[in-house]
Amino acid sequence: MSYFNDIEKIKPYIHQTPVLTSTLLNEIAGCELYFKCENFQKMGAFKMRGATYAILNLSEEQRAKGVVTHSSGNFAQAVSLAAKSLGVKAYIVMPTSAPQVKKEAVIGYGGELIECEPTLQARERTASKIAQEKGATFLHPSDNLDVIIGQGTAAVELLQEYTDLDTIVTPVGGGGLIAGTVLAANAFSEKCEVIGGEPFAVDDAYRSLLSGKIETNTTIRTIADGLKTQLGEINFPIIKKHIKTIIRVEEDEIVAAMKLIWERLKIVIEPSSAVAFAAVLKDKTRFKNKKVGVIFSGGNVDLSRLPF
Amino acid sequence: MSYFNDIEKIKPYIHQTPVLTSTLLNEIAGCELYFKCENFQKMGAFKMRGATYAILNLSEEQRAKGVVTHSSGNFAQAVSLAAKSLGVKAYIVMPTSAPQVKKEAVIGYGGELIECEPTLQARERTASKIAQEKGATFLHPSDNLDVIIGQGTAAVELLQEYTDLDTIVTPVGGGGLIAGTVLAANAFSEKCEVIGGEPFAVDDAYRSLLSGKIETNTTIRTIADGLKTQLGEINFPIIKKHIKTIIRVEEDEIVAAMKLIWERLKIVIEPSSAVAFAAVLKDKTRFKNKKVGVIFSGGNVDLSRLPF
Numbered sequence: 362m363s364y365f366n367d368i369e370k371i372k373p374y375i376h377q378t379p380v381l382t383s384t385l386l387n388e389i390a391g392c393e394l395y396f397k398c399e400n401f402q403k404m405g406a407f408k409m410r411g412a413t414y415a416i417l418n419l420s421e422e423q424r425a426k427g428v429v430t431h432s433s434g435n436f437a438q439a440v441s442l443a444a445k446s447l448g449v450k451a452y453i454v455m456p457t458s459a460p461q462v463k464k465e466a467v468i469g470y471g472g473e474l475i476e477c478e479p480t481l482q483a484r485e486r487t488a489s490k491i492a493q494e495k496g497a498t499f500l501h502p503s504d505n506l507d508v509i510i511g512q513g514t515a516a517v518e519l520l521q522e523y524t525d526l527d528t529i530v531t532p533v534g535g536g537g538l539i540a541g542t543v544l545a546a547n548a549f550s551e552k553c554e555v556i557g558g559e560p561f562a563v564d565d566a567y568r569s570l571l572s573g574k575i576e577t578n579t580t581i582r583t584i585a586d587g588l589k590t591q592l593g594e595i596n597f598p599i600i601k602k603h604i605k606t607i608i609r610v611e612e613d614e615i616v617a618a619m620k621l622i623w624e625r626l627k628i629v630i631e632p633s634s635a636v637a638f639a640a641v642l643k644d645k646t647r648f649k650n651k652k653v654g655v656i657f658s659g660g661n662v663d664l665s666r667l668p669f
Numbered sequence: 670m671s672y673f674n675d676i677e678k679i680k681p682y683i684h685q686t687p688v689l690t691s692t693l694l695n696e697i698a699g700c701e702l703y704f705k706c707e708n709f710q711k712m713g714a715f716k717m718r719g720a721t722y723a724i725l726n727l728s729e730e731q732r733a734k735g736v737v738t739h740s741s742g743n744f745a746q747a748v749s750l751a752a753k754s755l756g757v758k759a760y761i762v763m764p765t766s767a768p769q770v771k772k773e774a775v776i777g778y779g780g781e782l783i784e785c786e787p788t789l790q791a792r793e794r795t796a797s798k799i800a801q802e803k804g805a806t807f808l809h810p811s812d813n814l815d816v817i818i819g820q821g822t823a824a825v826e827l828l829q830e831y832t833d834l835d836t837i838v839t840p841v842g843g844g845g846l847i848a849g850t851v852l853a854a855n856a857f858s859e860k861c862e863v864i865g866g867e868p869f870a871v872d873d874a875y876r877s878l879l880s881g882k883i884e885t886n887t888t889i890r891t892i893a894d895g896l897k898t899q900l901g902e903i904n905f906p907i908i909k910k911h912i913k914t915i916i917r918v919e920e921d922e923i924v925a926a927m928k929l930i931w932e933r934l935k936i937v938i939e940p941s942s943a944v945a946f947a948a949v950l951k952d953k954t955r956f957k958n959k960k961v962g963v964i965f966s967g968g969n970v971d972l973s974r975l976p977f
Contacts (some may be wrong), residue, residue, distance in 0.1 A: 379687075400935045401935055405935060620972060623937050623972060624937075624972065627708045627709055627713060627936060627937040627938075627968035628935055628936050628937060629931055629932075629935040629936060629937060630935075660935035664928060664931060664932065664975070664977050665977055667972070667975065669972050669973055
């Protein structure tokens with residue numbers, strides 16, 4: 362049995378994103394790179410996949426009552442747009458501190474914005490209240506099996522296009538992308554290993570693999586704003602079982618990798634995306650002459666606040 | 670007889686660039702937009718096409734003696750890389766004031782850099798001296814029929830992929846791109862009109878169409894650094910005969926158009942590219958519900974000096 366038996370149903374609602382290559386970047390990295398460009402995904406990030414797949418898997422009754430999530434980032438926009446595409450009501454809880462541009466994006470995509478205090482507790486409490494009052498189904502951004510499988514469809518497409526990849530590297534934040542990616546690699550490849558990239562500043566996943574339990578971050582001072590979250594009860598067992606390596610990168614390495622992609626591929630990726638590429642550059646020996654897929658998670662950046 | 674009979678020969682040396690579309694940008698512009706992405710071209714700009722085609726059309730004897738050009742911009746890099754691909758020596762005259770990154774790019778692509786005083790006279794004199802001493806063939810960035818035809822191949826690809834475009838909009842600088850584009854439109858379409866976009870600050874082409882002779886710019890204060898040059902003796906007659914409309918745009922309109930493309934298409938385009946899109950937004954009535962090709966000329970920007 363495969364987790365991916367009925368993933369075809371998301372196709373009408375998402376983009377099959379392109380895979381870019383660059384001779385020059387291959388020379389710099391010392392391996393063959395295949396960049397899966399989820400920055401070109403609808404609403405600008407892979408999160409559209411998980412949100413869409415999770416909503417598609419709800420019953421008619423659930424769909425009628427809507428969905429609710431709390432997120433300060435891409436998942437808020439993803440649920441708003443996916444819900445709109447599927448005719449479902451979306452309640453989005455965001456901290457008052459979230460950037461105005463993200464709030465406007467949620468509203469623009471048709472989500473109902475509910476603001477709360479900028480603490481995880483307040484977010485969870487507010488979302489829980491809406492779930493109870495409205496009967497809306499709560500969708501966790503990364504710790505939900507349907508969301509995880511949906512995120513894995515980026516790797517499915519990548520492996521269907523390039524069947525002999527040795528490795529796929531993804532950024533690690535809440536754990537949904539890497540968990541979905543490794544499930545996809547196990548289902549669609551005999552040999553493809555999945556490796557994570559994570560900022561030193563928020564290396565909870567790295568430490569969780571070492572300790573065997575879900576670790577948290579004491580600070581969240583990283584430019585990779587999508588990777589500040591920790592692993593969850595559903596995705597951690599998958600990650601613990603299948604992921605052997607998480608490569609940690611410094612902040613300046615993230616910025617340098619991001620700049621290299623903007624300059625050479627001429628595409629806009631967000632810092633979290635650059636973490637996966639930075640991980641390849643950090644550990645060139647490991648990847649030498651291999652065929653390496655890199656998942657660019659998204660391209661939603663505030664152009665007025667660039668790090669270069 | 671078509672100018673484009675033997676353009677197939679450039680194919681091994683250039684990228685067939687993708688054409689991007691966006692539902693959201695179509696809604697904003699009120700027409701169907703087809704963005705031809707020469708920012709993804711080798712060395713990051715359409716100039717690679719003209720340089721390659723011009724060098725391919727030299728005799729064996731000419732090729733043996735090399736080529737020379739003067740440019741502070743993309744054409745310097747284009748000639749360097751095209752010459753290298755074809756095993757031809759390239760002498761590149763650049764003003765001492767040119768950005769270090771551009772000088773390094775020329776050297777990186779294998780061109781021989783010759784620096785001169787930052788005046789047009791010094792550039793022309795230096796290039797002319799090298800042409801005499803080395804027997805190298807001078808290649809003008811825009812006022813050379815082979816270069817013009819080479820630049821036109823971007824529009825040829827666009828019209829082969831989208832056969833029923835009503836209009837193609839290009840930026841206008843030295844005139845090579847728009848002249849090549851209109852020759853291509855005349856050869857490959859029954860109806861496609863070509864329109865230029867030009868910054869108000871350097872509207873020499875707009876004024877040249879009005880006066881019927883080549884006008885110059887008294888100032889060059891525009892962010893669109895590729896569009897500061899004036900039309901030439903070879904391309905102006907083509908432009909005068911076939912181009913009816915040049916739409917002028919303000920500097921803030923260029924920046925806004927550039928930002929919209931970066932944010933929504935998630936691609937890096939240079940300000941000169943944004944001028945063509947800004948022209949569409951400036952005159953929405955003209956383009957209403959039409960199928961409009963927009964040529965993004967390139968993506969070479971200094972990320973440390975962005976206008977937003």
